Amino acid sequence: MASQTNSSGGDNAGPLAGIRVLDFSRVLAGPWCAMILGDLGAEVIKVESPEGDDLRHFGPPFQNGESAYFQITNRNKKSIVIDLKTEEGQKLAHDLAMTADVLVENLRGGAMEKYGLGYEQLRADNPGLIYCAVSGYGRTGPAKDRAGYDFLIQAESGLMSIIGDETMPPMKVGAAVTDMAAGQDALNGVLAALYYREKTGKGQFVDAALLDSAVTLLANQGSAYLMTGERPKRLGNDHPSVVPYRPFETKDHPLALAIGADRQFRKFAAVLGRPDMADDPRFATNGSRADNRVALYEIVEAILMTRGRDEWLVDLHAAGLPAGAIRTVDEVLEAPEVKARDMVVEVEHSTLGRERILGSPLKLSETPVVIRSAPPTLGEQTAEVLTDVLGWSDADAESYAAKVKG
Numbered sequence: 001m002a003s004q005t006n007s008s009g010g011d012n013a014g015p016l017a018g019i020r021v022l023d024f025s026r027v028l029a030g031p032w033c034a035m036i037l038g039d040l041g042a043e044v045i046k047v048e049s050p051e052g053d054d055l056r057h058f059g060p061p062f063q064n065g066e067s068a069y070f071q072i073t074n075r076n077k078k079s080i081v082i083d084l085k086t087e088e089g090q091k092l093a094h095d096l097a098m099t100a101d102v103l104v105e106n107l108r109g110g111a112m113e114k115y116g117l118g119y120e121q122l123r124a125d126n127p128g129l130i131y132c133a134v135s136g137y138g139r140t141g142p143a144k145d146r147a148g149y150d151f152l153i154q155a156e157s158g159l160m161s162i163i164g165d166e167t168m169p170p171m172k173v174g175a176a177v178t179d180m181a182a183g184q185d186a187l188n189g190v191l192a193a194l195y196y197r198e199k200t201g202k203g204q205f206v207d208a209a210l211l212d213s214a215v216t217l218l219a220n221q222g223s224a225y226l227m228t229g230e231r232p233k234r235l236g237n238d239h240p241s242v243v244p245y246r247p248f249e250t251k252d253h254p255l256a257l258a259i260g261a262d263r264q265f266r267k268f269a270a271v272l273g274r275p276d277m278a279d280d281p282r283f284a285t286n287g288s289r290a291d292n293r294v295a296l297y298e299i300v301e302a303i304l305m306t307r308g309r310d311e312w313l314v315d316l317h318a319a320g321l322p323a324g325a326i327r328t329v330d331e332v333l334e335a336p337e338v339k340a341r342d343m344v345v346e347v348e349h350s351t352l353g354r355e356r357i358l359g360s361p362l363k364l365s366e367t368p369v370v371i372r373s374a375p376p377t378l379g380e381q382t383a384e385v386l387t388d389v390l391g392w393s394d395a396d397a398e399s400y401a402a403k404v405k406g
Helices: 029-039 087-097 119-123 150-156 177-200 210-217 219-228 262-271 275-279 286-291 293-304 309-318 329-333 336-340 382-390 394-405
Strands: 020-023 043-048 078-081 102-105 130-135 204-209 245-248 255-258 323-325 344-349 353-358
Touching (some): 020 029, 020 087, 029 043, 043 087, 078 382, 078 394, 130 177, 150 210, 177 204, 177 210, 204 210, 245 293, 255 309, 262 275, 262 286
Parallel strands (some): 043 078, 102 130, 130 204
Antiparallel strands (some): 245 255, 255 323, 344 353
């Protein structure tokens, strides 16, 4: 597999080559959407205030003044500083929007309209514009004016209510999953809108909400409630419907099992040296295993405790069974199978030098993802954008860049 990194740009332009994206968003969900558009070949211009994206200030950790948090969601972008509170900045932003195919923003409702940059204001002069608004609660409904951050949405979506077990308070996921889910959903909306525009020439408004995306993350738990009317219980690392589907201790380190089908359980029982379990009425089907999970777990745990984790994993993998180690973050990011898939890549950063960042999960045979550039420093390409996109003279562009940088 070819490396994702290519600081020179190379021959691969990407499937979205020729598409220009203006990224007015900040923090995580909107920038996540815009970043993946950049991974796919779009030119992404990140429009920042003189103070910069809030994410630049989230930390620790920092290195040479750069936030680790900012690095994960802003590769393949150019940063331009525009002060939208000034008439000059609003005109400049409007001029850029007239050249754009896609605009992504996540300001509070009404903010972009105040600057003359709302969808209805821009579409009159750029009818093919795809305008993606990302917010906590969406642009319609009774909560549309409320601010929304990942933690709040994890709480209000019910996601926290199904994490952990009944002995502990509700718990959030350790990563900003609702931000990323909303960013992915926004991306899907933009890609669908680009396809529609290819056929009709018409742009459209894409309304992405963290709450909507988080509700879909309830998945089987939400579906079970809609079917039965019963509130899901918090089962910790256990699964409400599939057994055995949880961690188990071994002689040295725990392992994770995800035995989701009766045929898998038959193989699993054979690996344990207890093929008779597959014919035991208590365990023969997933439904019976779920009803008798306590008895099954006692048997499985006793057997697994006789050998070490890695010994078990060799046999489980040889049988084609879904099982794995319970890894820490450092173990994951140094794992050979992760590196082999280009999920950790090196890029050249203007102030950090060679830095390691997370790679893209998108693997396309004809138009592979290329990480062309590291996350930019604040306003790093202000003059470049003004000259290349709007045709300003070098002198005027450099003068403006120096002024907004302060």
